[in-house]
Amino acid sequence: MYGPPPLAERIRQVEERLHVISALATALEDPISVLQLIVDTGDEAEAMSALQERYGFDAIQASAVTDMQFRRAIGRQRAGVIDERDHLSSQLTDLRQAVAQQQAVAAHYDARAATYDASGMHRDLAALVAEQATDLGDGLVVDVATGTGLVLRAIATRHPEARLVGVDLSPGMLAVARTALPQAQLVQADASALPVAGESVDLMTCVTALHLLAEPELAFDEWARVLRPGGRLVTATFSADTGGPARPDLPQGFARRHEEYRTPEQVRRAFRDHWFELESHTEHELQGDRLLVCVLRRVG
Numbered sequence: 001m002y003g004p005p006p007l008a009e010r011i012r013q014v015e016e017r018l019h020v021i022s023a024l025a026t027a028l029e030d031p032i033s034v035l036q037l038i039v040d041t042g043d044e045a046e047a048m049s050a051l052q053e054r055y056g057f058d059a060i061q062a063s064a065v066t067d068m069q070f071r072r073a074i075g076r077q078r079a080g081v082i083d084e085r086d087h088l089s090s091q092l093t094d095l096r097q098a099v100a101q102q103q104a105v106a107a108h109y110d111a112r113a114a115t116y117d118a119s120g121m122h123r124d125l126a127a128l129v130a131e132q133a134t135d136l137g138d139g140l141v142v143d144v145a146t147g148t149g150l151v152l153r154a155i156a157t158r159h160p161e162a163r164l165v166g167v168d169l170s171p172g173m174l175a176v177a178r179t180a181l182p183q184a185q186l187v188q189a190d191a192s193a194l195p196v197a198g199e200s201v202d203l204m205t206c207v208t209a210l211h212l213l214a215e216p217e218l219a220f221d222e223w224a225r226v227l228r229p230g231g232r233l234v235t236a237t238f239s240a241d242t243g244g245p246a247r248p249d250l251p252q253g254f255a256r257r258h259e260e261y262r263t264p265e266q267v268r269r270a271f272r273d274h275w276f277e278l279e280s281h282t283e284h285e286l287q288g289d290r291l292l293v294c295v296l297r298r299v300g
């Protein structure tokens with residue numbers, strides 16, 4: 001297992017901690033009464049059931065209050081516990097939003113999978129991105145948010161020896177990719193948790209998908225983890241809002257953060273704290289869309 005734990009596991013960990021810290025915060029509203037209750041009861045079991053009865057705690061919370069955690073919490077002062085509780089609550093909200101974003105994105109692209117390859121813009125863009133794959137030989141390529149695998153297909157045409165991995169959230173898009181590219185490893189996974197060993201990748205690509213990432217900061221760290229030092233990342237983003245066709249026929253309900261990746265300077269800044277340097281960029285007009293292709297190098 002590589003990379004950070006999946007979202008569901010991170011949510012479980014935060015919920016578990018929030019459950020305990022919420023009980024400590026409640027107990028700290030009136031620590032004298034809680035201590036008195038513990039002192040007045042005969043043993044720990046009795047103290048726990050008295051706490052459950054008076055404060056509505058469950059056994060895990062009552063045990064956290066009766067044991068060391070409560071004494072430690074008093075030492076840390078109430079403000080620290082309240083801060084941690086509020087921080088955990090907002091972390092949980094963000095994680096749940098990330099899950100919702102991923103589910104909505106997957107539903108949208110599942111519905112679009114059968115017709116996606118008809119887009120001349122996406123096919124032309126894939127060919128342009130593949131031109132950046134030089135000196136690849138049998139190197140390892142990871143295409144993040146690969147969709148139907150258009151970029152990997154274009155790379156395979158130029159470099160038949162290259163080893164290809166594509167990752168996407170949408171099973172429907174991946175099914176199309178698998179038919180077109182039986183030789184590639186195509187995995188349903190999030191961009192922030194790649195099934196790839198550290199410093200093993202020669203080239204990464206992420207084409208027209210940065211704006212969809214639920215947790216871009218985490219994803220960029222993950223890409224830095226898997227790319228070998230000096231390896232390249234090629235991104236393609238929409239450099240102008242051309243309106244594009246409205247698709248009320250498809251499931252929606254997710255954020256599109258195009259505004260964050262419109263210019264080379266924005267892309268440079270987005271990656272600069274994640275061990276990437278912008279090496280070059282080009283701008284293209286494809287079938288009415290304006291696109292920015294950036295080549296970044298893994299440094300450090």
Ligand SMILES: C[S@@+](CC[C@H](N)C(=O)[O-])C[C@H]1O[C@@H](n2cnc3c(N)ncnc32)[C@H](O)[C@@H]1O
Nearest residue numbers: 109145146147150168169170190191207209212
């Ligand atoms: C516009 S398509 C681009 C597909 C492909 N890169 C191309 O150029 O044709 C966007 C793709 O990003 C995928 N995607 C969005 N967020 C993702 C994430 N967090 N992890 C993996 N894939 C993601 C979607 O499922 C969808 O297939």
